[in-house]
Amino acid sequence: MSTLAIRDLHVSIETEQGTKPILRGVDLTISTGETPAVMGPNGSGKSTLAYTIAGHPRYTVDSGSITLDGEDVLAMSVDERARAGLFLAMQYPVEIPGVTVSNFLRTAKTAIDGQAPAIRGWVKDVRGAMGDLRMDQAFAERNVNEGFSGGEKKRHEILQLELLKPRFAVLDETDSGLDVDALKIVSEGVNRAKSETDLGVLLITHYTRILRYIKPDFVHVFVNGRVAEEGGPELADRLEDEGYDRFLTAEATV
Amino acid sequence: MTDPKSTDVVDSLSTDAVNPAVGDDIEDVTGTGGRPAIIADATTGHGTVPVQTRNERFASVDVADFPAVTGREAVWKLTPVADLQQLIEGDLDGGRYQADTAVDGGAEVSWVGRDDERIGTAGIPEDRAAANAWSSFDEAMLIRLTSEEGGSVTVRRSELGDAPRAAHTIVDVARFARGVVVLDNAGPAHLAENVEIRVADGADVTVVSVQDWADGAKHVANHFAQVGRDARLKHVVVSLGGDVVRVNPSVTLAGAGADGELLGVYFADAGQHLESQVFLFHQGDHTKGRVEYRGALQGAGAHTVWVGDVLIGPDATGTDSYEQNRNLVLSDGTRADSIPNLEIETGDIAGAGHASATGRFDDEQLFYLQARGIPEDQARRLVVRGFLSSIVQKIGVPELEQRLQDAIEAELAGARS
Ligand SMILES: Nc1ncnc2c1ncn2[C@@H]1O[C@H](COP(=O)(O)OP(=O)(O)OP(=O)(O)O)[C@@H](O)[C@H]1O
Ligand SMILES: [Mg+2]
Numbered sequence: 001m002s003t004l005a006i007r008d009l010h011v012s013i014e015t016e017q018g019t020k021p022i023l024r025g026v027d028l029t030i031s032t033g034e035t036p037a038v039m040g041p042n043g044s045g046k047s048t049l050a051y052t053i054a055g056h057p058r059y060t061v062d063s064g065s066i067t068l069d070g071e072d073v074l075a076m077s078v079d080e081r082a083r084a085g086l087f088l089a090m091q092y093p094v095e096i097p098g099v100t101v102s103n104f105l106r107t108a109k110t111a112i113d114g115q116a117p118a119i120r121g122w123v124k125d126v127r128g129a130m131g132d133l134r135m136d137q138a139f140a141e142r143n144v145n146e147g148f149s150g151g152e153k154k155r156h157e158i159l160q161l162e163l164l165k166p167r168f169a170v171l172d173e174t175d176s177g178l179d180v181d182a183l184k185i186v187s188e189g190v191n192r193a194k195s196e197t198d199l200g201v202l203l204i205t206h207y208t209r210i211l212r213y214i215k216p217d218f219v220h221v222f223v224n225g226r227v228a229e230e231g232g233p234e235l236a237d238r239l240e241d242e243g244y245d246r247f248l249t250a251e252a253t254v
Numbered sequence: 255m256t257d258p259k260s261t262d263v264v265d266s267l268s269t270d271a272v273n274p275a276v277g278d279d280i281e282d283v284t285g286t287g288g289r290p291a292i293i294a295d296a297t298t299g300h301g302t303v304p305v306q307t308r309n310e311r312f313a314s315v316d317v318a319d320f321p322a323v324t325g326r327e328a329v330w331k332l333t334p335v336a337d338l339q340q341l342i343e344g345d346l347d348g349g350r351y352q353a354d355t356a357v358d359g360g361a362e363v364s365w366v367g368r369d370d371e372r373i374g375t376a377g378i379p380e381d382r383a384a385a386n387a388w389s390s391f392d393e394a395m396l397i398r399l400t401s402e403e404g405g406s407v408t409v410r411r412s413e414l415g416d417a418p419r420a421a422h423t424i425v426d427v428a429r430f431a432r433g434v435v436v437l438d439n440a441g442p443a444h445l446a447e448n449v450e451i452r453v454a455d456g457a458d459v460t461v462v463s464v465q466d467w468a469d470g471a472k473h474v475a476n477h478f479a480q481v482g483r484d485a486r487l488k489h490v491v492v493s494l495g496g497d498v499v500r501v502n503p504s505v506t507l508a509g510a511g512a513d514g515e516l517l518g519v520y521f522a523d524a525g526q527h528l529e530s531q532v533f534l535f536h537q538g539d540h541t542k543g544r545v546e547y548r549g550a551l552q553g554a555g556a557h558t559v560w561v562g563d564v565l566i567g568p569d570a571t572g573t574d575s576y577e578q579n580r581n582l583v584l585s586d587g588t589r590a591d592s593i594p595n596l597e598i599e600t601g602d603i604a605g606a607g608h609a610s611a612t613g614r615f616d617d618e619q620l621f622y623l624q625a626r627g628i629p630e631d632q633a634r635r636l637v638v639r640g641f642l643s644s645i646v647q648k649i650g651v652p653e654l655e656q657r658l659q660d661a662i663e664a665e666l667a668g669a670r671s
Contacts, residue, residue, distance in 0.1 A: 083626035098640025
């Protein structure tokens, strides 16, 4: 079993108006096989947490720690983190013109495994995973995310998750922009990855919709850059009924 | 003069489609008409260039008709003319030269004299180096594509040597003929040349000129093309090697429904000057033009110049035209000049637009690739290769595409100087 531990994490970004603190002391622990959900209103810092785990250069860690089985994740480069088993499914995946999906996937797989995958098995794996996600095989020869619809981009993220087989995946609003069919397909992909590899999933979402298909074992409510409340899956149901108003008013009166 | 109605022109293509690989420090120029002549310069800001209607330039085949070049002329001001003195002013050897030709299908290659009736039918020099070459050549290489079934010719020149020389080439594509012509240049060269491309009605041809010269090479070329009714020309300039390389295509879409796709890709290393001044003239009605050049610059003193003049003539109603240039700056100390210029002399067109951008690496692309475990240097190479590949992928000659991808890869790995 592996554990990803986030301790008292403070993160800020540089803006034109100066340094802006976003995360104000986040504590969160996730072990392989677990699926905690992080829920919160727009702008509460969910993506910031996701990007900080992945090591995006825009975010500055002012204090606190992130460790993976005791190893200092913050000391690792972006690609080292990925090779250590961390995966971020992005809210807004990036287009890479001129780089085909198949070339990209093979290059990434080779980097993660430290050796090129055996060609036969790899081609079969890619085909199979694309089929499971109902992605047309033609996507393999298209350029990464270029001209993909919102839903296609999200499927492509999950395709990578299934093929690269990380230990922990942070899913940043993978549900947003998906219709109900796509949401089911994508959720099935995540559940497959969980059952096949004992993946730990940090499920970031604004809505409770995706929680119908991917069952969280824990819910962290994120408000204004920190965890405002924690609970079991039933907390998500309460948020479904009440929304985030309760937390927002509470913050406002502090 | 530009027709005032040109402000009604609708941009037929979204400029959002431009490559996001060009990210920070962007010098972006987009628009749909008029004469936005802007130099996008990665290091020194930008300025405005005076413009004269493009097809009113002085032209002559006789070098004596051109005054001495000072380097201040519009056509020379971005070029290191001192390095080209010999080609502009000096004596040039205009004799036959050694070339390896591979001919397949409906195609022929021969040499013809200066009195051949085809000479001068696709265009006339507009600068002194071109006129010097024209005045100096003894014989022209004639490449003919003759068949509707298709044909292909590759002319490989790799032993031109260091002595200053002139060359003249005619690519003559018969009515309804199809095919591919590759001018494949390597080795040492000190060459001024003209290439005439005659595309008869209904023909369909791809002409690729690869400049992968050795270090020290100097090459100035003018390509003149006339494209007939419903004919199609895909013209590709690939400049990778050589000290000073300037390949200027001038394409006239003469017949109704003619189609011109003008592509270019270049990679300038330290000290290299790579230039293309592109002119696309929509003369016939319902002509379609696409100009897309992309370049990368890496190393101190790497300099690229792209000038894209598009002229939509008074009779070119129903025209659809778009031109763009993108440059990716990979290190400090480089300079990319990018000057789009669109003139429209009829109000009744289907669309016209242009875009130009010079910028540094897009960190988001790098982050995405690294977040999938790909180390930074490899991720960089992937992005640059991808940026340039989108042109290479359009050439449509698989073996050549593969070779060029490999050559670009080698440039990126720094294995070449
Ligand atoms: N590059 C940036 N420049 C300025 N502010 C930023 C930047 N990135 C994030 N922020 C701000 O930081 C805060 C947290 O943003 P973040 O994207 O982490 O929120 P989120 O919870 O993911 O929101 P959403 O539900 O909309 O995705 C917001 O107030 C946001 O405006
Ligand atoms: Mg977000």
